[in-house]
Amino acid sequence: MNLLYANDRRGEYPPSWYAATTAPLAPFAPLRGEVRADVCVVGAGYTGLSAALHLAEAGLDVVLLEAQRVGFGASGRNGGQLGSGQRMEQTGLERLVGQEDASKLWDLAEDAKTLVKSLVARHGIDCHLKPGVAHACFSARETAHEHAYADHLAERYGYDQLEKLDEAAMQTLCPSPAYSGGTLDMGAGHLHPLAYAIGLARAAQAAGVRIFEGSAVHHVTRGIPARVATDAGAVKADHVILACNGYLGGLDRKVAARVMPINNFIAATEPLGDEVARVLARDVAVADSKFVVNYFRLSHDKRLLFGGGESYGYRFPRDIAGLVRKPMLEIFPHLRDARIDYAWGGTLAITMKRMPYLARLAPNMLSASGYSGHGVGTATHAGKLMADAVRGEAAGFETLSRVPAPTFPGGSALRTPLLVLAMTWFSMRDRLGV
Numbered sequence: 001m002n003l004l005y006a007n008d009r010r011g012e013y014p015p016s017w018y019a020a021t022t023a024p025l026a027p028f029a030p031l032r033g034e035v036r037a038d039v040c041v042v043g044a045g046y047t048g049l050s051a052a053l054h055l056a057e058a059g060l061d062v063v064l065l066e067a068q069r070v071g072f073g074a075s076g077r078n079g080g081q082l083g084s085g086q087r088m089e090q091t092g093l094e095r096l097v098g099q100e101d102a103s104k105l106w107d108l109a110e111d112a113k114t115l116v117k118s119l120v121a122r123h124g125i126d127c128h129l130k131p132g133v134a135h136a137c138f139s140a141r142e143t144a145h146e147h148a149y150a151d152h153l154a155e156r157y158g159y160d161q162l163e164k165l166d167e168a169a170m171q172t173l174c175p176s177p178a179y180s181g182g183t184l185d186m187g188a189g190h191l192h193p194l195a196y197a198i199g200l201a202r203a204a205q206a207a208g209v210r211i212f213e214g215s216a217v218h219h220v221t222r223g224i225p226a227r228v229a230t231d232a233g234a235v236k237a238d239h240v241i242l243a244c245n246g247y248l249g250g251l252d253r254k255v256a257a258r259v260m261p262i263n264n265f266i267a268a269t270e271p272l273g274d275e276v277a278r279v280l281a282r283d284v285a286v287a288d289s290k291f292v293v294n295y296f297r298l299s300h301d302k303r304l305l306f307g308g309g310e311s312y313g314y315r316f317p318r319d320i321a322g323l324v325r326k327p328m329l330e331i332f333p334h335l336r337d338a339r340i341d342y343a344w345g346g347t348l349a350i351t352m353k354r355m356p357y358l359a360r361l362a363p364n365m366l367s368a369s370g371y372s373g374h375g376v377g378t379a380t381h382a383g384k385l386m387a388d389a390v391r392g393e394a395a396g397f398e399t400l401s402r403v404p405a406p407t408f409p410g411g412s413a414l415r416t417p418l419l420v421l422a423m424t425w426f427s428m429r430d431r432l433g434v
Helices: 046-057 090-097 099-122 140-157 167-173 193-206 273-278 320-331 375-390 395-401 411-432
Strands: 033-042 062-065 130-137 162-165 181-190 210-212 217-221 226-230 233-242 260-269 285-288 295-298 304-307 340-350 357-362 365-369
Touching (some): 090 099, 099 395, 140 181, 193 210, 233 375, 260 320, 375 395
Parallel strands (some): 130 285, 233 365
Antiparallel strands (some): 260 304
């Protein structure tokens, strides 16, 4: 199954609230014939756009190939949360890679947030970037763990942006009967993800990047130069960057064995008016402690944007709104009569350790993907780290590439049955509260 086209129309953004509230760029022409470049970047999501932008600003000639539209994939569909740290908690990273590299990974994650904020400011990207992400817990045990983790970040990493919330404070912030406490991170943030992606594309174009849409890559011939082939053309380049995430397909088996595509879903309610006070008292984003996480925030036109729901397999369900409404009502039962105006799905990618997979696949070929739901900052930063590595400054890239990245059992051949098994298990675990 080709996930580029399995659930979406060619050359069109999904019918999301994001697409409805963003002025798109005029379509870029497909690649025709053979062209030469210093670097060919495959995939125009956050990773590829950031890599292309930073390379072009450094004076390199860059071609960026996108099978659909810029920001078409997870970059234009996600929950818009710019979170702190890595996807794995620092305590887990300390056990996995040791304190020295765990500290480097924390610093890289802080750099990722700073990078997004600086790109938005420097390029005047109107994407409603605002501070604040809360982590909501369902039990006293989970809340105690969350508070202990906040203490750990303060003591070992000097991170002082986390406010510990008891049940009363959480209810004041988010009056849901489901939550018993958590934290509020004012060093994190949230934004309009498609507007951010399109802003990056505008900046890349202005920096001289040659962008081609409707140009799916079907083969990369390694060598110096490498040859990146599409149906109607090819790019010969001294360096290749794969920035495909959940849409990699069969371009590289090593990456495909370690990075699994999964689907996720978001719904946007009708504008809630004064009812927003019964959802969130402050304009922050929220993610909760379920493994199959619920995440939500308010839009600038006062809708609830709620992400959640389970998907078994790679086809989107026919009734996405109904799928998302179920967990939404578990958190906000008083919204049972609220109309859902938009509902959409998207494909992201995860790894076994929930850490991004960065790899040097050949001396002149780099890849980054598998952001595991933490991609707004991490993917943007991974693009810059690969741009730096192309220019011989590879320290940050190498730190992330040292993180162990085990293969999924059975590799890419067993993706679908493994996905079904995993989603069944973790959704059952969430329901049992274990």
